[in-house]
């Protein structure tokens with residue numbers, strides 16, 4: 001087990017006259033949020049272990065503009081987008097993988113009209129491909145008998161119709177996948193989307209993350225899995241609020257795979 | 264041609280004209296919206312319309328309501344074939360003009376009767392669900408008053424229409440049995456044959472009166488119903504089709520990129536642009552960013568408002584609404600329609616020009632609080648049986664708030680400043696973006 005991650009940047013690769021197969025878009029949460037950074041590291045461990053030739057933009061990466069756009073500030077969004085597209089196009093990026101469904105959605109759907117055309121994958125899809133190509137084998141043992149439920153991130157599920165890739169990954173873990181009543185197309189938001197992450201909620205009688213966490217907890221799962229750094233924050237807070245953090249873990253799909261393979 | 268035929272023709276013509284006039288009003292209102300190009304992917308749109316509008320694929324997501332609705336819908340459409348005969352009979356004074364079709368005719372009317380009783384039953388169950396079981400989504404604040412009455416009126420009306428149809432057949436059957444002149448032998452029909460004995464005590468003339476009464480009630484009722492539609496959420500039976508056809512085909516997560524902003528940003532980012540050059544001649548009025556009023560929305564959004572059935576499926580799936588926030592996507596659609604109707608009437612009473620009434624969709628109808636509460640989760644668009652997109656309206660209103668009025672909650676202002684200054688919604692330096700690499 002090694003903690004030294006190999007994370008080449010695009011600039012380094014370019015200087016060496018090399019090109020990656022895929023660009024890993026880390027995202028703001030993945031770069032700065034303490035909990036999300038663990039997801040980033042787990043995903044990189046898998047990339048390193050499977051020998052995927054990837055690179056990150058590093059300090060050249062900047063916010064996709066998603067929260068600005070959803071808060072209604074199209075200016076800030078487009079400024080961010082144009083800046084990012086200039087960088088991505090200069091490096092002739094063709095394929096992007098990201099651990100954030102918000103970045104995924106924005107890069108995939110909103111950048112093309114602004115001149116940024118890439119093949120964009122969420123990490124669940126990318127991991128799925130690695131498995132299909134025989135490059136990644138998941139060792140189930142660690143999760144045998146564990147009850148795992150999956151919280152669909154809105155921008156992955158409803159936003160982009162990706163429901164199966166995350167579930168296929170969980171199935172590989174040998175655990176027991178249990179579904180909440182509101183799952184897949186009916187999934188309930190964690191409360192973070194639409195830039196809500198960055199402000200207090202409007203007046204109501206409950207926080208959305210509490211409502212969602214309660215639903216997950218009715219299944220008495222060992223693990224609540226998700227595939228979004230913002231859902232991670234919301235559900236983790238919800239579990240703490242319900243004082244269940246000793247019984248229930250919240251993990252990202254990448255973390256589950258990394259743990260299963262003892263990376 | 265008798266006097267009753269003339270009366271019929273007059274009523275019929277008046278009803279059709281009145282309806283056409285109201286439809287024109289609605290079409291004009293929808294066209295007040297800005298242009299949006301939805302002329303692409305025609306095959307896909309057609310298929311979607313057949314599946315979602317005609318096939319009601321999204322209705323059955325909630326099986327009880329879905330199946331009952333399909334019964335009412337199929338029944339309603341098919342029974343209206345009978346209206347064709349009624350109209351011909353009404354104009355020419357014939358009776359059951361299609362009865363020469365023999366067994367085919369009998370089969371048709373027979374199946375209409377079965378449908379009619381099913382429709383009436385379904386409507387009864389709907390009434391019970393609304394008024395006795397009090398399904399919560401029918402009792403949200405925006406459903407108070409007219410919307411609540413509207414829903415009940417329609418259901419009661421449908422039951423009355425179906426009863427009239429069945430009773431008419433029952434009287435007719437008695438008259439046929441007695442060999443009364445004019446009442447062609449058309450045979451017994453599956454439902455009315457059981458109702459017939461109830462009327463058998465009546466004299467010939469009373470029966471004829473009764474049969475004619477039911478006939479008139481049925482047709483005048485249907486014409487009345489037609490003219491009620493444009494005032495009601497029930498206009499969806501017409502607009503559901505174009506509404507689904509022109510709905511958004513892109514992934515739900517995608518929001519449109521504002522063209523007006525794009526032009527300005529491109530100019531700002533263009534290294535060759537001369538910063539001291541005089542700005543290009545503004546062409547007409549500068550476009551408003553986002554939406555303050557219905558004029559700022561596009562015609563698909565306005566058509567959405569007229570297509571909303573007020574079913575509340577969106578609201579019952581909305582995380583904000585579920586947790587007690589004021590936001591209700593159904594209310595967004597109802598408010599948009601109400602405001603649009605108000606604007607339309609304003610235009611009509613001011614000789615075709617809109618006279619500023621000091622009101623707008625934002626604030627007078629939809630509050631900032633509602634606009635800010637949306638998580639853009641798309642549960643509402645997923646739920647909507649006619650593919651309405653409340654999120655796009657919410658986002659356009661937000662855009663106006665943020666870009667035209669700079670009215671963002673303070674936390675958002677901070678977040679936006681951070682993105683602009685250091686490329687992340689939090690206050691972290693861009694230079695630290697790769698620090699995670701070496702943190703264990």
Ligand code: SF4
Pocket residue numbers: 577580581582583584590591592636637638639640641642643644653654
């Ligand atoms: S997108 Fe907004 S309005 Fe629609 S369900 Fe989600 S929170 Fe509610």
Ligand code: SF4
Pocket residue numbers: 570571572573574575576577578592593596646647648649650651653
């Ligand atoms: S927007 Fe759609 S789901 Fe919501 S009330 Fe109207 S018709 Fe029903």
